[in-house]
Amino acid sequence: MSATMIKEFRLPDLGEGLTESEILSWKVAVGDTVALNQVIAEVETAKAVVELPSPFAGTVAALHEQAGSVVEVGKPIVSFEVDDAGAAPSGGADTAARASGEGASKESPAETAAKREPNLVGYGAVLEKSGRPARRQRSFEAGSVAEPAAAVEPAAAEPAAVEPADVEPMAEREPAAEQERPRSTPPVRKLARDLGIDLGLVKGTGPGGLITRSDVQDFAAGSRPQPEGEVTPEASAVADSQGRETRTPIKGVRKFTAAAMVQSAFTAPHVTEFLTVDVTSTMELLARLKASREFAGYKLTPLTIAAKAVLIALRRNPTLNSRWDESAQEIVQFNYVNLGIAAATPLGLTVPNIKDADKMTLPELSAALSELTDTARSGKTAPADLAGGTISITNIGVFGIDAGTPILNPGEAAIVALGSVRKAPWVYNDEVVVRQVMSLSLSFDHRLVDGEQGSKFLADLGAILSDPAMVMTMV
Incomplete structure (x- = not known):
């Protein structure tokens, strides 16, 4: 008959270098039986709401924190009563060695426990008595030897796009x-x-x-x-x-967004330019695409076409797809585009991004936009989707706003604000007629982007939205 033991699960840092998280809700109660990787809690980091899986299979013995409490990384949040035999890895050379008694004297109790301890990203990152952060251990498949990782300083909640290298070499x-x-x-x-x-x-x-x-x-x-x-x-x-x-x-x-916006506003010298364009041709194209068989089932909006236009304009004006690295005193030019889309969510403003958006076809971009907005509105955006953006779009037109002066997403050189599409009197073929117009607002970091470069990008974007056929001259 196998014995049981109590195992504590400490709050992991979820791979983002964050120092604390709030427990929004528990999905289990004391006495519940849970399976390995079963979702046991929903926690909110400074970047997103994350479902926390169980690192053990067993019975919930105690919940150390209540829903609504803010917990530091490395603090125990739940204890499990687990089967002693089931806590150890199964299979592989390690199991065979234990069964035969070989190698028993070569491992310390701590090393043996380390092998038996399930691991999530950052699990066990606790400050030592010396005041320096504890070393983390990476988990490997059963039978392999866990190698200690380099000591890592716990980072404050910050946008990964600003300083991707939070760990010093x-x-x-x-x-x-x-x-x-x-x-x-x-x-x-x-x-x-x-x-x-x-x-x-x-x-x-x-x-x-x-x-x-x-x-x-x-x-x-x-x-x-x-x-x-x-x-x-x-x-x-x-x-x-x-x-x-x-x-x-x-x-x-909310706290993360506020800190990021303050840093961006007082670090990067913002310049904002405006351009109002006749988008009647784009709206007609949008209507044709919606009626086509190729786009059946896709959600097409002015944002879809504008996002594609931004990606095309970036090819001719790549300086807007860059980052100012203050610590290294370098300008980082991105040869890919992770397109950020500002989204109003129940948790506040977030800017998830579409990875490698420049490589997507229009149908693929449409599907990615739909998935991104649906996930953001449900508050389930993964932290990885909020990191690494290279340029962003904010669609203020959905609120009936014509123009604005958007603040740069930290670490990015530019952001485009799309105004509402309105019918207005417009000079067309030397006559004043009613056309559909849109105002574009472009904010950029003047350390990275000169006025000429920003103006050319905005002019290219306006040209594409005024006459989508102009794409033929740009690609």
């Missing part, structure tokens, strides 16, 4: 004895440099005294952390006694 790290600088992540140090702030003057409020992006921004604004034990206005959603106002915690996607 080993060769660039200073020896431990020489590391006297305040603990922070590379993106936070970059922000401090941009704002001219000495990190030695900033008090870290993150785990182990880690200086977070919010700490730097608060210092720049002249604010100071409140004494321990004092509750901030964001601690809980509270209505006043007369019901005249309600305070809601700033966290999750």
Whole structure:
């Protein structure tokens, strides 16, 4: 008869370098029997809502956190009662060696436990007593030996597109004895440099005294952390006694978006240009495509055609598909297009992107747009789909707005705002007639894009939407 044991599951960082997540809901209760990889909870990171699978098969022994609580990465959230024999990997040379007794003296108890411990991305990333982050272990198939990964600094919630290299190469790290600088992540140090702030003057409020992006921004604004034990206005959603106002915690996607927009607005020098174009021909093309057999079952909108037009215009104006790498003092030119689409979701504004959109046909792009918007509106966008965008579109026309000055998605050189399609008097063939017009707004980073380059891109985009046949002269 096999014995049972209690196994704790600690909150993983979900592969995004995030320091905390909020438990939105539990899908299991104490006493429930769960299978391996069964969804046990729904958690909200700073970027998306993620379903958390169980790393064990067994019975839920305890839930350590309630729904609605914000939990640091590495903290226990649930315990399982599992079968002792079933906790170990099965099959392979490792099992055979244990059965025969060979190699038993060559492994320490810790190494044996490491092999038997199921693993999710970032599972077990706990701060050590020294204040430095613990090493992570990558899980391999049964029978293989787990290799320790390099020590990784926990990163504050930030857009991956801004600083994709949140982990410093080993060769660039200073020896431990020489590391006297305040603990922070590379993106936070970059922000401090941009704002001219000495990190030695900033008090870290993150785990182990880690200086977070919010700490730097608060210092720049002249604010100071409140004494321990004092509750901030964001601690809980509270209505006043007369019901005249309600305070809601700033966290999750809303907090991430706000920080990203502040950083973008005060880091990249924005320039916005406007162009109003006659899109009657595009709307006629759209009507023909909807009626064609090839596009039966596809959802076609002005956004679909505009997205394709943006991709074509980028071929002639590639500087708008780039990134300013401050830390490396380099301009990164992307030879692919991950097209971001700003989406209003129940969690706030997000900008998921379509990977390699430039390689898609119009039907493929239409299907990808439909999937992206449906997923975003349900709040189920995966963190990976929010990272790595190279240029974005925001469709403000769906709200009846003609034009705006969109803020760049951090790490990108340009964003296009599509205004509403309206009937208006227009000079056409030297006569004033009613035509369908649209206003285009283009914001770009003037460090990367000159006025001439931005104007040419916007002119090309307008030319395609005014007369789709112009594509023949551009490809």
